[in-house]
Amino acid sequence: MKRTTIHTSAALALLLGLAACTQDEAGFLPEGAEGTPIVFTATGLNPAATATAGTRAPVDGDWEGVQSVAVLMDGTVKAYDVTPTTADNTSATLTSDEPYYWTNHNNITVTAWWPYTAGEKTPPAVKVAADQSARKDFEGSDLIVAEEQTVSYGNPTLRFTHRTAQITVVLTNYTEGLASVRLTGLSTENGNPAEIAPYDKGGDTYTALVAPQSVAAGTAFITCAFNNGKTFAYRMQGAAEWKAGEEYTYTVSLAAAEDPGYTIEGDGSYTVTTDDGLRNVAKLVNEEGKTDIDITLTGDITLTGEWTPIGTESRPYTGNFDGGGHTITGLKIDQSGTDNVGLIGCLGSGGKVQNVTLTNISVSGANCVGGIAGQNYGTVENCSVNGTVTGKGFTDTGGIAGSNYGTISGCSAEGTVTGSVNVGGIAGGSYLGVIIDGCHSTAAVSGSLCVGGVLGNLGNNSFLMACYSTGNVTATSTDGSFVGGVVGINSQGTVTGCYHATGEITSLGGGRIGGIVGENYIGTVAACYWDSNLSSGTGSNSGTDDTHKVYGTDVTWQTAVAAMNTALQSAGSGWHYVLNGALPTLKKQ
Known part of the structure; x- marks a missing residue:
């Protein structure tokens, strides 16, 4: 009997062990009524690797200032709070009062983004602010996304990347009072602005976030206006490709900058002073779609070379040209x-x-x-x-x-x-x-x-x-x-x-x-x-x-x-x- 009893107890233990193993292998987790809350680790936003181009983080290279992100799983979007977890704030923990739950050990597919507007079901297209002169508007123009990433039970990490490119301008060699700095000639795809007022970081350094785009050689993409009424433009020396997630720095000597031959008045009209100025405003109409700008001449102008008419049949000029x-x-x-x-x-x-x-x-x-x-x-x-x-x-x-x-x-x-x-x-x-x-x-x-x-x-x-x-x-x-x-x-x-x-x-x-x-x-x-x-x-x-x-x-x-x-x-x-x-x-x- 004793031997039989020992055998029966061992068999029962083995049976229970097999049952436990079967339950674990099936992936069912006993923690809580709904399962285990999913807590994500957010990474990927590191400071710029080089002075000219590299991956970057929101504004100054960390998660500081990012309050929450949208997390999409199985067709549902929930907001997750962001808590930086490292001394340099380059990593963060994502938690929620109404989280998703682990119900098994299977991998899951997750998409997350910031900033988030209530009602969004997917990450939006890149659309930056035209006026980024205030820090909050500069920061708010960023778009970071972790798209369709596979997340495992043991390592729920989301790696975010930027959908915007960052342009930094460093100005040198000027003595006149600077009235404004603008990025100009930008792509207007998806409703993005053709011009951006950048954020002034101080020390003659200005920075802005832009949609990824190609920039043709010769584009006047940095325009500086001075208190004396003069306007100077810096042209792209060669064709450039501004890519998502990278930063590009341009050091501009205003002593050598090209005078575009026009000034922009407070009401947005263009005062033209030279042959080049007239040609440049023609380009603004024909190539950048500024068909309704007002143009005023301040003196006689002699044109040299072939003239390209202002306005076309598909893009007619509708402003006021006053000689x-x-x-x-x-x-x-x-x-x-x-x-x-x-x-x-x-x-x-x-x-x-x-x-x-x-x-x-x-x-x-x-x-x-x-x-x-x-x-x-x-x-x-x-x-x-x-x-x-x-x-x-x-x-x-x-x-x-x-x-x-x-x-x-x-x-x-x-x-x-x-x-x-x-x-x-x-x-x-x-x-x-x-x-x-x-x-x-x-x-x-x-x-x-x-x-x-x-x-x-x-x-x-x-x-x-x-x-x-x-x-x-x-x-x-x-x-x-x-x-x-x-x-x-x-x-x-x-x-x-x-x-x-x-x-x-x-x-x-x-x-x-x-x-x-x-x-x-x-x-x-x-x-x-x-x-x-x-x-x-x-x-x-x-x-x-x-x-x-x-x-x-x-x-x-x-x-x-x-x-x-x-x-x-x-x-x-x-x-x-x-x-x-x-x-x-x-x-x-």
Whole structure:
């Protein structure tokens, strides 16, 4: 019996042992009703390894200031508190009042990040603050992530890495008072700012967090403004790749920094002082998307080399370009295969160009070619052009604007304007209920079809008022054309108080030719006068024709001026004629 008893006890112990082993091997843990709380160790954020590039931690290389992180497991996000655990704060413990639990020994997959916004289910895209001048905003722009990491029961460690890059700028060699430092020309992907005001660490050292990005050689990515109004820009010497988790330090000697030729005023407008300054603001519009910036000239500018127009059809310029009464000399564009060329490529709705003179210009493009603007959807006012404008494409060439869908007022052109269809001393075509008034052209104008001393084609419900031409107007087509001293074709528009004088109006291939309008198609011509080689004011008329030839004593310029002014006043024009010399000139009321 005793032997049997001992055997039975041993068997029972063995059975219990096997049961315990089976339970342990299954991974079931007895601690607590829900299992063992998961406590993570956070690592990976070490100080920068080198002075130029290396891994880094939030702001100063540790976990200090990071209150909590989001932890994602099995589709659920919980907040975990952060407690630094090492003397240098480069490691931390992550705990929670409502933790996840170990229920077995199996590995788990975890994603964690900071900063965390309530409701987030995954780490957000990198989006930094535009103003990082305050330390809290600089710190808050960081994004650290431990993504889909495998964590084991015996070693629940999460290694975090940065999704941002850190740019540090050290300034040297300057004596003027520094007003501001900005990072500029940055990528705007995912809504990131194109400019950043960095955090001032002291000792002429500034730092900012940016989204990872490529930076092209020549990009003015550090811009410094001084109290004396001067602005200096430091350009990237070669192409650079700013990578997540790394720090890049640039030591900039402001003694050798390039003057961008403009200053940025308190209201955000740009004051341009040099040729380079004008080219640089053009780049801001065309390459950085600052299409609505206001630009003001402080003096005359001479351009050298090929000009790139400000604004494109897909990215039109919508700011206010104010020449301040100054002159731009030497605008040169030779782009015979390109549409929308001029000082402004495309002036968008709400955009304005005013108070500028272009002299000695040579502008050549395909379609929509003008001295001031290739296409105008805004306002061009009180501008003058002198030189040659050539359209080598099919349509729309003008001394001021190629295609006009906006307002042109108080402008003048001289020199030569040459194109194909819709060619005019002021504009090639003016369409869809728009106004041209108070303009004059002395330019020699030539083209194949729809050629006018002021305007090639006046469209439906559009108005041409108080405008005149004194240059030669020539149709070069041998198949017939519409050519007029003022308008080539008036297609259901209204021409009021306009005249042509002194210049010859000719057509090499015949066609419809008139002292004022070549073809008046269901349009209105009111109180208009001409003094040229022609006997008819309209070459062909299916609308209202109130044109008169000035010669001898039949109709004098005194009579013409009185009639034109009466018609202009009735039409609500703000312009009137005065006769102080041989021909009337315009005055603003």
